[in-house]
Structures are given as C-alpha cells and as structure tokens.
Amino acid sequence: MAKDAYRGPLERTSETTWRIPKSYRKGMRVDGIVYADDKLVELIRHDEALDQVANVAHLPGIQTASLAMPDIHWGYGFCIGGVCATDPAAGGVISPGGVGYDINCGVRLVRSNLNAADVAPVQSQLVEELFRNVPSGTGQGGNYRFTPRELKQLMGDGVPFLVERGLAVESDLDHTEARGKIAGAEPDYVSERALQRGYDQCGTLGSGNHFMEVQVVEAVFDDTAARAMGLAQGMVCVMIHSGSRGLGYQVCDDALRLLRKAPEKYGIHLPDRQLVCAPIESPEGQHYLGAMCAAANFAWCNRQLLMWQARECFATVFNRSWEALGMNLVYDVAHNIAKLEEHAVDGAQKQVWVHRKGATRAFPAEHPETPDAYKHIGQPVIIPGDMGRASWVLVGQPGSMEQTFGSACHGAGRVMSRNAAIKHAQGRRIDKELADRGVIARARSWKGLAEEQPDAYKNVDLVVEVVHRAGLAKKVARMRPIGVIKG
Amino acid sequence: MSYETFDHTADVGLRVQASELNRLFADAGRGLFSLIVPDLASVRPLESIHLELSGEPSELLLFDWLSELLFIYETRRLLLCEFDVMVSESGVSATARGEPIDAVRHQLDHEVKAITYHGLKLERQGDGWLAEVIVDI
Numbered sequence: 001m002a003k004d005a006y007r008g009p010l011e012r013t014s015e016t017t018w019r020i021p022k023s024y025r026k027g028m029r030v031d032g033i034v035y036a037d038d039k040l041v042e043l044i045r046h047d048e049a050l051d052q053v054a055n056v057a058h059l060p061g062i063q064t065a066s067l068a069m070p071d072i073h074w075g076y077g078f079c080i081g082g083v084c085a086t087d088p089a090a091g092g093v094i095s096p097g098g099v100g101y102d103i104n105c106g107v108r109l110v111r112s113n114l115n116a117a118d119v120a121p122v123q124s125q126l127v128e129e130l131f132r133n134v135p136s137g138t139g140q141g142g143n144y145r146f147t148p149r150e151l152k153q154l155m156g157d158g159v160p161f162l163v164e165r166g167l168a169v170e171s172d173l174d175h176t177e178a179r180g181k182i183a184g185a186e187p188d189y190v191s192e193r194a195l196q197r198g199y200d201q202c203g204t205l206g207s208g209n210h211f212m213e214v215q216v217v218e219a220v221f222d223d224t225a226a227r228a229m230g231l232a233q234g235m236v237c238v239m240i241h242s243g244s245r246g247l248g249y250q251v252c253d254d255a256l257r258l259l260r261k262a263p264e265k266y267g268i269h270l271p272d273r274q275l276v277c278a279p280i281e282s283p284e285g286q287h288y289l290g291a292m293c294a295a296a297n298f299a300w301c302n303r304q305l306l307m308w309q310a311r312e313c314f315a316t317v318f319n320r321s322w323e324a325l326g327m328n329l330v331y332d333v334a335h336n337i338a339k340l341e342e343h344a345v346d347g348a349q350k351q352v353w354v355h356r357k358g359a360t361r362a363f364p365a366e367h368p369e370t371p372d373a374y375k376h377i378g379q380p381v382i383i384p385g386d387m388g389r390a391s392w393v394l395v396g397q398p399g400s401m402e403q404t405f406g407s408a409c410h411g412a413g414r415v416m417s418r419n420a421a422i423k424h425a426q427g428r429r430i431d432k433e434l435a436d437r438g439v440i441a442r443a444r445s446w447k448g449l450a451e452e453q454p455d456a457y458k459n460v461d462l463v464v465e466v467v468h469r470a471g472l473a474k475k476v477a478r479m480r481p482i483g484v485i486k487g
Numbered sequence: 488m489s490y491e492t493f494d495h496t497a498d499v500g501l502r503v504q505a506s507e508l509n510r511l512f513a514d515a516g517r518g519l520f521s522l523i524v525p526d527l528a529s530v531r532p533l534e535s536i537h538l539e540l541s542g543e544p545s546e547l548l549l550f551d552w553l554s555e556l557l558f559i560y561e562t563r564r565l566l567l568c569e570f571d572v573m574v575s576e577s578g579v580s581a582t583a584r585g586e587p588i589d590a591v592r593h594q595l596d597h598e599v600k601a602i603t604y605h606g607l608k609l610e611r612q613g614d615g616w617l618a619e620v621i622v623d624i
Binding site: 197207 | 492493494495496497498499523525547554558560561562564588594595596597598599600601602603604605606607621623624
C-alpha cells in the first residue's frame with residue numbers, strides 16, 4: 001500500500017472535520033466530509049478510502065455531503081465507515097454497495113449480574129464452552145434449522161418470529177433497533193440461492209472480523225447513562241458481532257447482478273462499478289429494498305440466536321438460569337444498512353434513505369425511534385474495538401442529527417491489510433500474547449487470530465474520542481475483553 | 488501455480504496470470520479455494536461436478552464463475568481443487584473436482600463472503616492474460 005495513496009485536496013474545517021471539496025472531481029454533487037483528528041487523518045490518507053468518499057459524492061440525489069466516520073478505511077465501492085443520505089424526491093438512488101454484502105452486520109451487548117471476580121475462576125471453561133457450542137468459522141452449519149417456508153416467515157417477521165418459538169423474550173425486542181423487524185421486508189424477493197446459503201446459518205458467527213467476546217466494564221464515563229443500561233464498573237458483559245451470513249451476501253450479490261445495466265438505463269454516471277445503484281422508486285430499487293429488509297430481519301434473528309446460545313453457555317457454566325444471571329440485552333444496533341428516516345436538510349424536514357456502510361445509528365435522547373428505556377439518555381451506540389485493547393459503549397447526541405444523519409462510527413477500523421497482519425504475526429503466538437494481557441482467545445485458525453490481532457486495527461480510543469468531541473455520540477463505558485471466540 | 492494475493496485493507500485481492508483464458512479461469516478457481524483452505528493439496532479430487540455458464544468472455548464472466556464456485560462450496564460444503572475449463576465466445580464449460588469438507592483433514596481459513604466488482608480486471612498482458620479480483624472476507 002502506497003504511503004499517502006490519496007493526493008487530492010483535504011481541507012481542515014474544524015478540530016474534528018476535514019473537507020474534500022466537490023470541485024475535486026467533475027461529477028461530485030456534494031463535498032466529502034471526513035471526521036478525524038491529526039493522528040487518524042494520517043492513517044486515513046494511506047489507502048484509497050478518501051477517493052471512495054469522493055466517488056460516493058457522485059450518487060444522484062445525495063444530500064448535504066458524502067460523510068466518513070473516523071474509522072474509515074478502504075472498502076469496495078463505498079469506503080467502510082461511510083454515510084450517505086439520498087432523497088427519493090430528488091431522483092435519489094439506493095445502492096447495495098452502500099449497505100455492503102453483510103446486510104445488517106451489527107453488534108449487540110448483553111449485561112449480567114456477574115463481576116470479573118465471579119468469572120475469573122472459570123474464565124477458560126467459559127470461553128471453551130462458548131467456543132464449543134456457538135458455531136463459528138467457514139463451512140459450519142448452525143444448531144437451528146429452518147425450512148424455506150419458516151425462513152421466509154422469519155425474514156418477514158424478524159425477531160418476533162423467535163419470541164413465538166421461545167428463543168427470544170419481549171424485552172429482547174424492546175432493546176433491539178427497530179424491535180428486530182424492519183418494515184418493508186419482501187421475503188419473496190429473496191432468491192432461492194440466498195435461501196440455500198442461509199438455511200442452516202441463522203445462529204452462526206461466521207469468520208473475518210465477526211466475534212463473540214466476554215468483556216468487563218473497565219471504566220464508566222457517564223453514570224446516568226450506564227445506570228439506564230444496567231452497566232456498572234467491573235460487570236461482565238457479552239458482545240456479539242455478526243450479520244446476515246450467506247443469505248445476506250447472496251441478496252447483495254443478486255442485487256448487484258440485477259443492477260448491472262441500471263446505470264445505463266437510468267443515465268447514471270458512476271466512477272466505480274461497485275457503486276451500482278438505481279432510483280429508489282424504480283422497480284430495481286424497490287426489489288432490492290424488499291430483499292435487503294428481509295435480509296436485515298434475518299441478521300437480527302442471527303444475533304438473537306447467537307445471544308441465546310451464549311445465555312445457555314453461561315447458564316451451564318454457572319448452573320443458574322440466564323434470567324437469574326441477569327443476562328439482559330442492553331442493545332442491538334445495525335451498522336451496515338439503509339433506512340428511511342426523517343432528517344433536516346437545508347432547514348427542511350425530509351424523508352431520506354440513509355446508507356450506513358460501517359456506521360452506527362446514533363439517535364439522541366427524545367428521538368421518536370430511541371427506545372423507551374433510553375428516551376432520556378439517547379440510543380446506545382456499541383463500538384467494537386479490537387480483541388486486545390477495548391470496545392466502547394456510547395449514547396447518541398443531538399450533534400449526530402445536525403451533522404451526520406444520526407450516525408457515528410462503527411468500530412476501530414483496520415489499519416493493516418490481512419497480508420500485512422500475517423507477516424507481522426510470523427513467529428508469534430497471538431493467543432499467548434493475548435493470554436498475557438488477560439484475554440483467552442479461541443479461533444478456528446491461526447490465520448484468523450493473526451489477521452485480527454490488535455495491531456491490525458486503529459486504536460479504538462482515538463476513534464471514539466473524535467466522535468465524542470464532534471458531539472455525535474457521548475462516551476458511556478469502556479469495555480475490556482477477557483474472552484474471545486472467532487471463526 | 489500462477490495466482491497470488493495482493494493487499495487490500497479489509498479484504499483480500501487475488502491476482503492471476505496465465506498464458507490462456509482456460510488456464511486463467513482454472514487458476515482463479517484454485518486461487519479462490521486456496522483462501523478457504525490454504526493447503527489445497529489436502530483436498531482430494533474424489534467428486535466431480537459439471538458447470539455451464541453463459542456470457543461473453545469478460546471480467547463479468549470471471550466474476551460469475553467465481554461466484555458460482557463459492558455458491559457450490561457454501562451450499563454443498565464441497566472443497567474444489569481441480570478445474571478443467573473451456574472458455575468460449577458464449578461462456579464457460581467446466582468440470583471441477585474436489586471433496587466434501589472433512590473437519591479432521593482440512594484446516595479451513597477464511598469465509599469468503601463474496602466476489603466484488605471493485606477493481607475487477609481481466610485483460611491481455613503480453614502474450615497472456617491477467618486478472619485481478621477483490622474478495623470480501
């Protein structure tokens with residue numbers, strides 16, 4: 001990777017924002033705005049992410065700016081860490097690349113009544129139990145099977161489908177974005193191929209950057225918000241990061257195929273084929289939206305079943321029910337999704353499609369979609385970091401509505417390619433190094449750990465600091481990992 | 488072997504060079520499976536399947552070919568290691584051989600989520616061909 005791969009203009013506009021002016025490239029309809037501090041901006045310049053921010057600014061109907069969070073890095077088409085809102089009334093488009101292959105990839109956090117001292121004597125046993133029982137890695141089927149008919153019902157109904165089957169409880173719904181069911185799902189638009197890929201994958205982690213972690217609340221920064229979420233210093237939690245598995249990847253793949261000729265048909269000029277899109281109101285756009293929403297519901301069910309299995313593992317190890325262990329869901333939030341939301345654009349309220357590609361919704365207190373339990377503090381924003389250092393819990397702030405279509409960052413962001421990470425890990429035992437830091441990590445392969453080693457990521461603390469200072473989301477708690485399972 | 492990986496921040500790039508298209512498609516198939524099971528030699532060619540894909544010989548046909556192989560892997564849990572490929576003006580006709588995943592003998596690495604269009608390339612290079620494709624990990 002070339003040092004300073006980006007050679008275009010980047011003007012500082014505030015302590016935490018940088019601007020790529022729309023004059024940079026012919027065809028850009030709006031500026032690019034990047035959130036970063038001095039340190040992060042240097043890392044961001046090293047790959048092609050900034051040119052991708054400029055590419056997204058070409059999309060018809062884009063509003064205000066092509067936005068990038070401080071964890072941005074080179075993706076395919078859209079950068080990862082990008083936010084883009086399009087207005088259907090202004091010829092706005094929907095772009096599957098703006099959601100990504102892993103539709104509704106997201107994170108959930110589960111609390112418990114346990115503290116670090118309760119877990120210490122059984123730390124290895126607990127991680128082992130999770131690793132043995134929660135399917136992870138490639139080529140692994142899950143513990144739950146659904147017939148094609150059930151799968152369609154699951155995609156139409158979302159997590160409420162699992163409540164009926166005793167695999168979720170009402171309070172899980174109350175603490176899931178969109179209550180685990182996004183409106184507009186059209187399971188019949190999901191292809192046979194996608195159903196075949198997904199039939200035994202609901203309740204599986206996958207591989208890559210997906211994980212299940214046992215964490216300890218290391219520090220609390222906002223007592224009121226932490227109390228509302230049931231979090232306290234020293235408490236043991238579980239964080240789960242996964243998405244819509246093969247089913248969602250196939251929905252995206254099908255859509256990109258369907259849209260191959262759409263730019264020509266609708267006279268849209270694009271700088272990268274991976275940005276293919278169609279007007280929201282077009283048959284192609286509507287087809288993708290119906291299938292995307294169905295895959296998003298599948299993803300919420302996937303994380304619900306992953307959590308359910310984690311609860312069972314804890315119940316086995318501690319010989320108490322998950323209810324007795326207080327393993328309640330704090331929140332589940334999507335970070336690869338497109339949603340129709342109301343936002344202020346140039347002083348007017350508009351319904352826009354917000355594409356969040358590696359960005360987390362961060363609605364403030366009193367927003368109608370912020371769940372009741374959090375109405376007074378804002379919506380929890382869950383930010384996974386890396387497996388050695390930390391993850392974070394934040395709450396959405398009014399600044400997100402004013403600046404970023406209600407969005408914040410979604411993670412630390414990679415800084416090292418997978419090849420570079422493997423070279424960096426040669427001759428090392430990442431699992432031993434993590435154990436020295438008090439983290440027990442289990443993965444299906446050495447490479448899995450090597451590629452995901454802490455050094456492969458930016459320091460999540462720096463990323464969170466930018467989001468906090470920019471007023472997009474406020475720090476609530478810093479979480480330290482003690483157990484990790486990976487694909 | 489004429490495939491190699493190249494750097495991409497979040498994902499993995501696959502670069503394939505071959506003297507002719509048939510060979511290039513076959514090597515791209517091997518390259519793809521080498522990401523899933525790095526020791527391709529551990530996969531035995533016990534089962535064979537036939538594939539037919541239509542389309543002009545272009546980077547999109549290569550995309551479709553790799554996507555099809557990925558679909559076969561994921562839905563049949565079949566690791567493929569040998570490919571006889573005929574690329575014509577109208578598409579691909581191929582026989583692929585391999586065996587189902589054996590948890591004991593096969594050390595699996597990556598789950599390849601998808602083949603992407605980003606930086607997708609198939610072009611003449613000197614007397615031969617060059618292809619580049621970035622896969623989503």
